[in-house]
Amino acid sequence: MSDTASATLSVERLSVGYPGRKVIDNLSLSPIRGGALTALVGPNAAGKTTLLRGLAGLNRAYGSIRFGGRELVGASATEHAAHVTYMPQALPQRVGLTVFEALLGALKASPHGRASSADRELALETLARLGIEQLAMRALDELSGGQRQMASLAQAIARRPSVLLLDEPTSALDLNHQLRVMKVVQAIARERGIVTILVLHDIALACRWCERIIVLSGGKVFADGSPDEAVTPKMFSGVYGVEARVEHCSRGYLQVMVDDDV
Amino acid sequence: MADSTHASFVIEDYGRLVRKRLAVLAGLCAIVLAGFMADLVTGPSQLAVADAVKGLFFPGELSAPARVIIWDVRLPQALLAVLVGAALSLAGAEMQTILNNPLASPFTLGVSSAASLGAALAIVLGIGLPGIASSWIVSGNAFVFAFGSVLLLQALSRLRGTGPETLVLFGIAMVFTFNALVALIQFVATQEALQQLVFWSMGSLARGNWEKLAVLFAAIVLVTPTAMWSAWKMTALRLGEDRARSFGVDVARLRFVSLLRVSLLAATSVAFVGTIGFVGLVGPHIARLLVGEDHRFFLPASMAAGAAVMSLSSVASKVIVPGAVMPVGIVTALIGVPFFMALIFLRRERI
Ligand SMILES: Nc1ncnc2c1ncn2[C@@H]1O[C@H](COP(=O)(O)OP(=O)(O)O)[C@@H](O)[C@H]1O
Ligand SMILES: [Mg+2]
Numbered sequence: 001m002s003d004t005a006s007a008t009l010s011v012e013r014l015s016v017g018y019p020g021r022k023v024i025d026n027l028s029l030s031p032i033r034g035g036a037l038t039a040l041v042g043p044n045a046a047g048k049t050t051l052l053r054g055l056a057g058l059n060r061a062y063g064s065i066r067f068g069g070r071e072l073v074g075a076s077a078t079e080h081a082a083h084v085t086y087m088p089q090a091l092p093q094r095v096g097l098t099v100f101e102a103l104l105g106a107l108k109a110s111p112h113g114r115a116s117s118a119d120r121e122l123a124l125e126t127l128a129r130l131g132i133e134q135l136a137m138r139a140l141d142e143l144s145g146g147q148r149q150m151a152s153l154a155q156a157i158a159r160r161p162s163v164l165l166l167d168e169p170t171s172a173l174d175l176n177h178q179l180r181v182m183k184v185v186q187a188i189a190r191e192r193g194i195v196t197i198l199v200l201h202d203i204a205l206a207c208r209w210c211e212r213i214i215v216l217s218g219g220k221v222f223a224d225g226s227p228d229e230a231v232t233p234k235m236f237s238g239v240y241g242v243e244a245r246v247e248h249c250s251r252g253y254l255q256v257m258v259d260d261d262v
Numbered sequence: 263m264a265d266s267t268h269a270s271f272v273i274e275d276y277g278r279l280v281r282k283r284l285a286v287l288a289g290l291c292a293i294v295l296a297g298f299m300a301d302l303v304t305g306p307s308q309l310a311v312a313d314a315v316k317g318l319f320f321p322g323e324l325s326a327p328a329r330v331i332i333w334d335v336r337l338p339q340a341l342l343a344v345l346v347g348a349a350l351s352l353a354g355a356e357m358q359t360i361l362n363n364p365l366a367s368p369f370t371l372g373v374s375s376a377a378s379l380g381a382a383l384a385i386v387l388g389i390g391l392p393g394i395a396s397s398w399i400v401s402g403n404a405f406v407f408a409f410g411s412v413l414l415l416q417a418l419s420r421l422r423g424t425g426p427e428t429l430v431l432f433g434i435a436m437v438f439t440f441n442a443l444v445a446l447i448q449f450v451a452t453q454e455a456l457q458q459l460v461f462w463s464m465g466s467l468a469r470g471n472w473e474k475l476a477v478l479f480a481a482i483v484l485v486t487p488t489a490m491w492s493a494w495k496m497t498a499l500r501l502g503e504d505r506a507r508s509f510g511v512d513v514a515r516l517r518f519v520s521l522l523r524v525s526l527l528a529a530t531s532v533a534f535v536g537t538i539g540f541v542g543l544v545g546p547h548i549a550r551l552l553v554g555e556d557h558r559f560f561l562p563a564s565m566a567a568g569a570a571v572m573s574l575s576s577v578a579s580k581v582i583v584p585g586a587v588m589p590v591g592i593v594t595a596l597i598g599v600p601f602f603m604a605l606i607f608l609r610r611e612r613i
Binding site: 053056057058077078080081082084085086087088090092094095096097098100101102104105106108109110120121124127133136137139152155159 | 272273275276279364494495497498500501502504505506507508509510511512550554555556560
């Protein structure tokens with residue numbers, strides 16, 4: 001799994017949608033490299049979730065999604081799941097499972113060659129890495145929204161995918177946990193050379209942790225590149241309809257100051 | 263990276279949790295056994311408890327009438343109670359998971375109504391399958407209709423894109439359709455046929471015999487291992503359909519195969535004992551409250567809980583009115599509801 005350090009994800013002429021409705025139409029991206037984080041940002045209903053669902057094989061896609069020499073469009077669900085893991089935006093409700101049981105369920109959902117004890121070790125290692133091993137025996141239903149989101153992230157990471165797609169993984173997290181999640185996800189992406197795409201709403205967070213930012217608007221790529229290239233006042237007015245200044249702080253990170261709507 | 267002392271605690275805690283769930287499962291099985299024994303020693307015919315137990319292990323030492331009571335009446339009925347309870351409850355558990363709906367059960371989604379329609383056709387109009395022995399015509403019809411209703415459910419949902427909500431809605435539509443058709447048949451039925459049909463619908467274990475037991479037992483033995491084989495997939499499905507699919511679970515296929523299992527279990531049970539609605543709904547809920555939703559424990563616990571409810575209901579059906587046996591379908595709800603409510607309230611207190 002870790003020998004895919006150089007594998008990239010390429011998307012060409014990709015169309016994804018829902019029955020009778022095309023949301024992403026003919027979208028192409030330069031290859032997304034593994035080992036670093038890529039942010040997918042954009043206003044509500046821009047098609048971010050739809051794009052990730054297409055990449056994850058959950059929605060019918062047309063065009064080409066290539067990962068490490070394999071074509072994923074039209075690949076079987078099993079093959080897709082072997083490479084790509086998608087963490088949905090919605091968190092499970094009314095589930096009679098503990099955090100640890102749910103995590104084992106995520107690991108054992110599809111057949112693999114691991115022993116049960118190895119799965120338990122892997123589950124525990126993932127919880128420890130995210131710093132939530134104290135939640136292991138808690139019922140999912142009794143957790144706060146943020147804790148639930150951490151548990152959900154653990155399920156995605158534990159599967160050790162080559163392509164990790166996280167849909168708004170930080171939306172319910174406090175500052176400390178946002179930071180912790182970004183750090184852990186970045187470290188894991190580096191170690192295993194994972195292609196990691198995160199949908200984020202906090203542009204400053206994206207600028208701080210991601211080497212590449214893809215701005216999606218109305219199903220089209222509005223800007224794509226390093227934070228410096230993609231995050232500009234023009235982007236804010238064009239995509240969000242707000243007037244904003246973008247400046248480097250004393251540590252060199254991009255900071256966004258929102259002034260007013262245009 | 264992981265703090266190794268904390269680490270071993272988690273694994274130990276999990277081991278303890280698994281042992282606790284196994285213990286609860288064993289406790290449920292003990293209740294089933296106790297219920298079964300109680301079922302065996304109660305009945306309208308006066309037979310000492312000691313004789314009943316002795317007759318089970320040493321049939322030769324019993325008088326001929328006592329032997330007949332034990333071996334041809336009580337034992338088949340007591341076993342049928344256990345098997346029907348287990349089968350309907352497993353069917354309900356699978357339905358609730360794959361349809362993501364806590365109200366799903368063979369009863370609420372039209373399987374029982376379909377069986378009633380089949381039975382009504384046989385009893386009132388004498389319409390049966392060609393080539394079926396006349397003693398099996400009612401059961402045969404009920405089975406075919408119940409099995410067919412789930413297949414119809416599958417076909418309809420395929421036609422209109424899958425999705426558990428659609429399936430549930432179709433199921434509810436079928437309940438009303440079949441019930442209306444049964445009412446229509448009742449309307450034209452003779453007094454005698456009507457009485458027979460009403461009695462059939464109430465559900466009774468008195469129809470138990472060794473042949474039917476063998477058929478139901480075969481169905482359960484066939485189905486249970488394949489359900490257990492999918493236990494982890496179903497556990498993952500509880501985390502949401504998208505998540506499960508992203509984890510590599512072919513949800514559409516899981517749903518299809520699971521509904522086949524459900525139709526076989528529910529159709530066989532309902533065909534033999536008539537309408538027994540409550541157990542398929544409540545068995546899984548009792549199991550969920552006791553062992554959670556890791557399906558390795560949840561599925562067998564559902565079977566045991568369903569079997570226990572049916573056994574105890576069967577006992578109650580014999581003792582409520584001394585000297586008479588009430589139809590067990592009526593008693594199941596009367597016994598099951600208070601038990602169920604108690605569990606819900608006890609659980610509330612603990613939180
Ligand atoms: N299940 C669905 N069926 C039809 N249209 C949908 C569905 N889900 C989302 N859409 C539409 O697709 C567009 C993009 O949605 P989405 O990808 O969820 O946006 P976001 O960027 O906020 O994640 C929206 O216009 C939305 O209305
Ligand atoms: Mg979204």
